[in-house]
Amino acid sequence: MANPFIAVVRFMKKPVGLGVGALIGVVVGVVGWGGFNTAMEATSSLEFCTSCHEMRDNVFQEYKKTIHYSNPAGVRAVCSDCHVPKDWSHKIIRKVQASKEVWGKITGVIDTPEKFESKRLELAKHEWARMKASDSRECRNCHSFEAMDFTHQRPKASKQMQKAFKEGGTCIDCHKGIAHKLPDMSGGFRSKMKDLKAEGLKNGGKAEKSWALTTSPAWGDLDKAAAGGSGEGRILPAAPVTVLKLSGDLAQVRIDGWQQAGAERLIVALPGKRIMLAAVSAALAETAQVKSTRHDDETDLDWKEASIVLWMPKANLTADQKALWAYGEEMFDASCGACHSPAPPGHFPANQWVGIVNDMKANTSLEEDEVRFLQAYLQNHAQDVVGGH
Template identity: 45%
Template sequence: MLAWLRRSWRKPVFRIGLGGAAAVVAVAVGATVVAGGAVGVALQRTSTLEFCVSCHTMQKPYVEYQASPHYRNASGVRAICADCHVPHETGPKLLAKLQAVKDVWAEWRGTIDTEEKFERNRLRMAKQVWARMQANDSRECRACHLATAMDPHKQKPKAEQMTKGLANGETCISCHKGIAHHLPDMSQGARQMFSDLQATAAQTTARAGDVLYPLATMPLYVQRPDDQETPSDGRFIAATALKVLASEGDFLQVRIEGWRQQGADRMIYALQGKRIFAVALGPRALEAVQAGESMTDPDTDQVWTPATLTAWVRKGGMVADLGAIWAYGEEMYGSSCGTCHALSPTDHFLANQWIGTVNSMRDRITLDDEQVRLMQKYLQLHARDVVADASAKVH
């Protein structure tokens, strides 16, 4: 049969006849149907719950899933793995199956073949799934949960805010994380980033003219200390730009430029008109501040004065890459504030508005005071009015 097909393929249609051509077409159509059927069966079989949990690395998430409402609920409707993790349309489903080759590779390599490895990778894997669902507007969620079919009046009061979120263009996964599986340790990524920053700081050397940024609040001294017991004269707040003037022993002489607000002389702020903390001043540091020409803010009638301070800090705990610190701040913001609701863009608020917003969430997040200060500074220096001012200066 195959030999006849090869001979016939080389002949013009008028030589093999219409019957032969029809036979070739029939064979091609038949082969396509068989192949399509085989693909359909393969797609169906590899989307079953039994197939999904057949690898031993899936036993841990399977146990978590069995305790979730998607597995057991009052209505008796069960969503299996493929309902949430595999697209329902044929095209996207085929693409997802091809992309799943990386999961086979990870299984073969043993990437998550122990509980310790699984927990180490849980945040990374969760972020990948969340990003995909965010990008496709929670497509698989909406295959079952239709907003047009919901009756908010029959839902719990808390669901009202979700209805508002949908109306504002938010998507299911913005709020509904950890539904079928345990939430990862959301601070894991930030802790690793801070550890990397500390390692970088330990290797950082500075010369006159360099600009360094503290990773955390650090003491400052008006005069270079002679011993470890010398009390500090104030504090530099994390992510404050310190221009290096000199290096002597274990200390750096640095200069900071900022603004002071009338009536709040004990603080130097990063920008005029914006309460972004840069330096907390003690009595001796207050006397060492060099003041510029004062101005009155036309919007608030507050009097602001340029301020420059030269002081000494101990070496260490500082990096030259401000972008790396902001990446750390962004990670803390996302992991702390993006679990229960959609994140507000950093330019959603003005710099001074971010203070109240962050304070209102303090009792709902697990960050310590130092971390909150840095995260707040990240948000403030990426706020709407700060970004707008920077753009205006460029243009």
């Protein structure tokens, strides 16, 4: 009896067999490709995106209250319009990346409202970074600077939009929270400060080169420091100090800086620049050791290079400058980047940052001492301090 497999092979070797094989291949390819595309489109539908309770009970409910869901024109942007690229290559990459989200579903990473809220900031940051990297590609599928009639926008919006257009800004710079509730932006940087303070309780004052975490009371001698109270002065956030010795919970530190002639109670980091390190009583100011004097032509003032020795709580010190500036950077991004794309710290000189911070602080939820730290961070990274542009 002839082997049917051999018969098929012989048939396929013939011209007609090759034609039949090619036809079958085309049909299978078309069906497979069509099925694959159908699956791709199905997994991009609003129904699919909201089929799990994590999305349906959280972000979907927020989205339903926005103009992207319901508007006078009756045009709806669904989840995939904002979160899945239209072009084939980027869409495939995004779908592959989504496999991590499937794993999150399986492991229950955000399967309760409490878990979701604890992850909201992290999830939002990932998506903002993706949109920033693509120049808000998905937003631009519907919105275009070139097609905008700025005269029909509110004056403030028109001004900001035209500014962004000229400076190469991107949609997500200003439109965070456009379809979902904004996360608590302070959670990230306040968590960093919490870690820094915990480290300060363990190791504060052990390193000779240290920095103040927050505004700290300061005293001229150990007895007064041990007695406590409000202090004879203040050491300001991010002020660099040299630790001289420790006594119990206190550290004796030296601050090196500059005093303006006639205003010696304030010690600043550089002559002519209002980067404040400490403010002390008149009596304490007289104990400062003057090393040299200089006339600053820009301010037409005389300055004294000086050092002053003070006592302060050692728990308010850190030796990790990198972590301290990371805290400042996140505070800046979270507080100043929620509504617009902020200018980088090196864009302005140190003294100009003082006015900018004072003007804008009312638009943030920062506490008074956090504002002081933010100003110190910006000034220490300013154009005329670290050579910004």
